[in-house]
Amino acid sequence: MPELPEVETTLRGIAPHITGQTVRNVTVRDGRLRWPVPESLAETLCGQEVQSCRRRAKYLLVEFKTGILLIHLGMSGSLRIFTGQNTDAExxxxxxxxxxLFSDGILMRYYDPRKFGAVLWFAGAPEHHPLLQKLGVEPLEDGFDAAYLHGRLKTQKRAVKTALMDNAVVVGVGNIYANESLFAAGILPNRPAASLSKKECAELVAEIKTVLMRAIEKGGSTLRDFVDSTGKSGYFQQEYNVYGRQGEPCRRCGCPIEKSTLGQRGTFYCRRCQK
Structure with a gap:
């Protein structure tokens, strides 16, 4: 599933092309996604200008004067930008x-083999959308710090990795990046969240920010289908320390990376380097 770095990479790819552009046409070939694409989407958007583009958690928000186009890439989705002659090339x-299709001829195309994504319209402020109302803080913003994380975890008995993947605590720290951040901070994924000291929370916050920013610099991770707005794959998977490396030697100590299951998700760690 595209996680925060992949969605941020997509945002940075599409925003310069469509911000300030007017929608000329919308073609819905198959609207049977996780939630049906609104039948009136073309009527709603045609003639409207894109005011801005931003990301909230793993959602892309294309903002218009009368509302927002909310896009989720699901398990295997992507957005591609075609310009000039490329509009007709594929x-x-x-x-x-x-x-x-936008007024300057730019085409933005939504691709989703598994149809688990979403393309929705909401005539209101983004923070009032039911999918966005209860989201936690953004991990790359100043509000996500040691005091905040320690305050959220200090009463939680569940595993720290499970808590990090809860969007009500912090958004966008999906399975890959939770594994990598916990390794970098030296914290076992199955430790009770309440057992983390404020110092450990400070280290974990710093590593989450570092891992996510590094992943964004590398264009995210491409495990199966993800490509950016130009069709290129991400390369952060080449830097994984633990994710998907069970049985391979730890890059720090040489001990085999282990795998378990937490919350029905594969969890990877080094028993020597993480406590």
Whole structure:
């Protein structure tokens, strides 16, 4: 599933092309996504100008004067930008479900083989959308610090990795980056969240920010289908220390990386380096 770095990479790829542009046409080839694409989407968007683009958690928000276009990439989705002659160079494929054509000829195409994503319209402020109302802090913003994290974890008996992946605590720290951040901070994923000291929370916050920023610099991770807005793969997977490396030697101590299951998700760690 595309996680925060992949969504941020997508945002940075599409925003310069569509911000300030007017929607000329919307083509919905198959609206049967996780939630149905609104039948009136073309009527709603045509003639409207994109005011801004931003990310909230793993959601992309394309903001117009009368509301927001909310896009989620699901398990395997992506947004591609085609410009100039490239607009006609690649005909739509089987999994190209929605096209957005803009006034300057730029085409933004939503691709989603598994149809677990979403393309929704909301005529209101983003913070009032039901999918966004209860989200926690953004991990790359100043509000995510040691005091905040310690305050949220100090009464929680569940595993710290499970707490980090709870969007009500902090958004966008998905499975890959939770594993990598906990390794970098030297904290076992199955430790009770309440057992972390404020000092450990400070280290964990710093490593989460570092890991996410490094992943964004590398264009995110490409494990199966993810590509950026130009069709390029991400490369952060080449730097994984633990994720997907069970049985391989730890890059720090040489001990085999172990794997367990927490919250039905694969969890990777080094028993010697993490306590």
């Amino acid at each position: 005909p739509a494929g089987k999994h190209d479900h929605v096209d957005f």
